[in-house]
Amino acid sequence: MKRxxxxxxxxxxxxxxxxxxxxxxxxxxxxxxxxxxxxxxxxRKYQKSAQLFESLSALTSGTARDDTVQYYWGLSNYRYKDFxxxxxxxxxxxxxxxxxxFSDEARFLRIDCLYRSTLRYELDQTPTRTAIAAIxxxxxxxxGSENIHAEACQKMLDDLEGRLDQKAFEAARLYYKMEDYxxxxxxxxxxxxxxxxxxxxxxxxxxxxxxxxxxxFHSVPAKRxxxxxxxxxxxxxxxxxxxxxxxxxxxxxxxxxxxxxxGRYQGSDEELEAKTREFERERKMIEKAESKKNETSAQKxx
Numbered sequence: 001m002k003r004x005x006x007x008x009x010x011x012x013x014x015x016x017x018x019x020x021x022x023x024x025x026x027x028x029x030x031x032x033x034x035x036x037x038x039x040x041x042x043x044r045k046y047q048k049s050a051q052l053f054e055s056l057s058a059l060t061s062g063t064a065r066d067d068t069v070q071y072y073w074g075l076s077n078y079r080y081k082d083f084x085x086x087x088x089x090x091x092x093x094x095x096x097x098x099x100x101x102f103s104d105e106a107r108f109l110r111i112d113c114l115y116r117s118t119l120r121y122e123l124d125q126t127p128t129r130t131a132i133a134a135i136x137x138x139x140x141x142x143x144g145s146e147n148i149h150a151e152a153c154q155k156m157l158d159d160l161e162g163r164l165d166q167k168a169f170e171a172a173r174l175y176y177k178m179e180d181y182x183x184x185x186x187x188x189x190x191x192x193x194x195x196x197x198x199x200x201x202x203x204x205x206x207x208x209x210x211x212x213x214x215x216x217f218h219s220v221p222a223k224r225x226x227x228x229x230x231x232x233x234x235x236x237x238x239x240x241x242x243x244x245x246x247x248x249x250x251x252x253x254x255x256x257x258x259x260x261x262x263g264r265y266q267g268s269d270e271e272l273e274a275k276t277r278e279f280e281r282e283r284k285m286i287e288k289a290e291s292k293k294n295e296t297s298a299q300k301x302x
Contacts, residue, residue, distance in 0.1 A: 025051060030059040034069070041076060050076035050085075067093070071102040078109055087113035108149045111138055115156045121167040128160050135160075162199055169200040176207055181218070185211035185234075206247040209234035213254045216261075228258045249282055 024036055037052035053073035060066045074089030090110040094103060114131040135157045142150070172187035188208040191198055198204060212234045216227030235255045239248065259265040 021048060025055055028059065030056065030065075033059070034065065037069075037072070041072060044079070046076045046080035050080060050082075067097040067100040067102065070096065071100065071106060074106065075109065078113060083113040083116045086110075087117065107138060107141075108153070111135055111153065111156070115160070118160060118163070121163045121170070125164060125167055128163055132157065132160050132164075165195070165198045165200055168195070168198065169204060172204070173207060176211060179214070181211045181215035185215065202242055202245055202247070205234075205238045205241065206245070206251070209238050209251055210254070213258065216258070224261060228261055231255075231258055246282075249278065 024033060027033060033052055033056050037049050037056060040046075040052060041049035050073060053069050053076055056069045057066070057073060060069045070089065070093040074086050074093055077083075077086035077089055080086075087110055090106045090113065093100070093106055094110065097103060100106075111131070111134050114127070114134050118127045118131055119125070135153050139150075139153060139157075147153075168191045172184060172191055175181075175184035175187050185208055188204045188211065191204055192201065209231060212227065212231040216224050216231050219227050232255065235251055235258075238245070238251060242248075245251075256265055
């Protein structure tokens with residue numbers, strides 16, 4: 001009997017606590033609910049504090065406590081990691097109380113919610129563009145003044161813009177992998193037309209040149225000359241901008257092959273083959289290093 005009581009006592013206490021919280025949640029005692037909401041918040045029980053602040057919002061509307069209740073309702077959801085609801089709360093708070101003492105922090109938290117609600121580059125980037133617009137607006141509002149969140153905002157912006165850059169790059173590279181070299185060259189060139197500062201600029205210029213080379217190589221004989229000349233333009237554009245690139249040795253070989261196809265190459269076949277083997281060894285080392293880097297990034301993301 002004694003053992004039975006010891007086992008059931010915690011369950012009774014649990015149901016008692018739950019019923020007390022439910023009674024408080026449905027109560028119209030604003031003072032008791034306000035006090036309890038902060039007690040739960042300070043105890044890091046953010047789901048319960050969010051529920052109480054939400055319930056309080058109807059009771060404190062139009063009173064001096066209203067901005068505090070609305071802000072902590074959003075903050076509770078933020079701490080509970082319900083970023084979608086928190087962003088909605090904080091947007092409403094900023095609309096109603098733009099001059100509140102909590103407004104500066106609320107602006108940053110809303111941006112952080114938008115940032116945390118974004119998706120991997122492979123998925124829809126509409127939330128990413130929404131977050132970027134909000135961050136830029138925030139930066140413009142605080143331009144020229146001290147802002148403790150300036151560095152964090154810039155890191156978010158760099159990450160999100162990098163995500164868009166990667167999505168555009170991978171979409172164009174898909175054409176290359178499918179061996180649709182005409183389409184891949186157009187896609188890569190369009191990326192830099194839209195965004196000359198894309199973080200994959202070196203890779204894009206490399207794939208642009210490789211697309212034009214492969215397009216020429218696989219063309220019918222009557223079309224090869226003009227298409228190899230397009231590759232030569234892409235090659236010269238690449239080496240003129242990035243002469244020390246990791247891709248330089250490979251593109252140099254492609255250039256010599258194009259010269260040979262056009263009857264302009266002065267070296268021997270043995271020399272060209274030696275240079276081909278050399279860049280192929282270098283390419284394997286680069287691919288191994290990039291694979292290791294991608295594995296490390298994937299582990300950090302998990």
